[in-house]
Amino acid sequence: MEITSPTELAYLASAIKSWGYILGFGEVRIAEIDIEQAESNLRNWLARGFHGEMHYMAAHGTKRSRPHELVPGTVRVICVRMDYLSAKSKEPETVLNIPTLGYISRYALGRDYHKLMRKRLQQLANRIESAIGPFGYRAFVDSAPVMEKPLAQNAGIGWIGKHTNILSQDAGSWFFLGELYTDLPLPSDKISESHCGSCRACIDICPTQAIVAPYQLDARRCISYLTIELKGSIPEPLRPLIGNRIYGCDDCQLICPWNRFAKLSDESDFAPRQELDASRLIDLFAWSEPEFFKRTEGSAIRRIGYNRWLRNIAVALGNAPKNPDVVKALKARSDHPSSMVREHVAWALNQQENVL
Structure with missing residues (x-):
């Protein structure tokens, strides 16, 4: 027809x-x-x-x-x-x-x-x-x-x-x-107009100041980029700013006043899996590679691979409160086969041991 x-x-x-x-x-x-x-x-x-x-x-x-x-x-x-x-x-x-x-970005749970x-x-x-x-x-x-x-x-x-x-x-x-x-020439809807006004909450809250100006994001500083897209080492000056964010970052969304009107989803596929909405860093860091791939089956998290997963958690452990159990967990990975993982573990140990 x-x-x-x-x-x-x-x-x-x-x-x-x-x-x-x-x-x-x-x-x-x-x-x-x-x-x-x-x-x-x-x-x-x-x-x-x-x-x-x-x-x-x-x-x-x-x-x-x-x-x-x-x-x-x-x-x-x-x-x-x-x-x-x-x-x-x-x-x-x-x-x-x-x-x-x-902390894992809510979209990936x-x-x-x-x-x-x-x-x-x-x-x-x-x-x-x-x-x-x-x-x-x-x-x-x-x-x-x-x-x-x-x-x-x-x-x-x-x-x-x-x-x-x-x-x-x-x-x-x-x-x-x-x-x-x-290819259907359907009638189009009206374009949206901006309603950000003078608000700059997202700019001010960004942990790494990745929003360098309104509507301008330097992805190289963005925690989502650093923990997901970046394949190598996370720049040292940015590591302390990442806090406990191990996959992505939602700060700019959490602070946005328009999210008062956000709709909660009842889609069962978007419900948290493997208790990843609030798991202990030490427990996540203890996962073996097979366990990582098993637990992230069907998840967007799997795309970063095991070594980047450990890299990210090592940084978060370095930023965690000083604790002998954290040091013990990090030392257990200090001879990891990946030089990238070893580098971030060494940095995290230095963060922990310097203040213990």
Whole structure:
């Protein structure tokens, strides 16, 4: 069935949103594909080296910022939001305030969202196809050169805040984004306007001052980059600032006043696994490599691998209150096969032993 009239397309757009809500998305909106300003911003960001080792951000040329070049025929992007903050997880502030516990970014506590959301997007595409017949589309969930945040802003899901995350007046920022690139000329939604105003809470709270100016993030200083993306040694001056954050950082979200309106998720796949919402650093550091891979099965955490996991925890142990049990745990790893792990263990031991 060929859908061409404005009335038919408007009806289809409304139906797509209803189907998306049924599938568990918190919001479904439709974006124009022109993100020219975002392309310019990305070029400037890369020129300043703010991407660090994330060389993939400089790859693919204009395919990242021009959807029709990545997927020929694309004229609209169906953008979806899925809330992930689980009501079953320990309060983030509580964990951050107990330095013997390991803090893991709330998005990574449950099942890896990529597969879950991609499956739901495919189901949405199947539902559209069953209604109108074959059409051109491709689903993305942080899986290709897609500028999901500018597209989400175009779709009206939210605006890009001063911390560079997407913010919604109705849902804060605790959500994932996904996209269906499509050749359907659906009516687009109204672009979101910024509502950050003069607030600079996220800038001031950042432990490493990675938000160097409003809307400008130097990823090389960001704890999420340092604990997840960075493959080698964490710069020494930044280690004490990481505290007990062993995978990612949520400080800029925790302080944001718009997160008063965040929606808690009842999605069972986003509930904490393996008690990772509030585990003792010493216990996590004792995991063997097989245990690490077993306990992180189906989790986004697995992508950093065992050595970076130990690296991150070693830094957190170095920042923990001075304790003989911490020293004992660190010394047990002092001859680890990885030179990177040994380096961070030695630093942590120095932090501990100098004050014991």
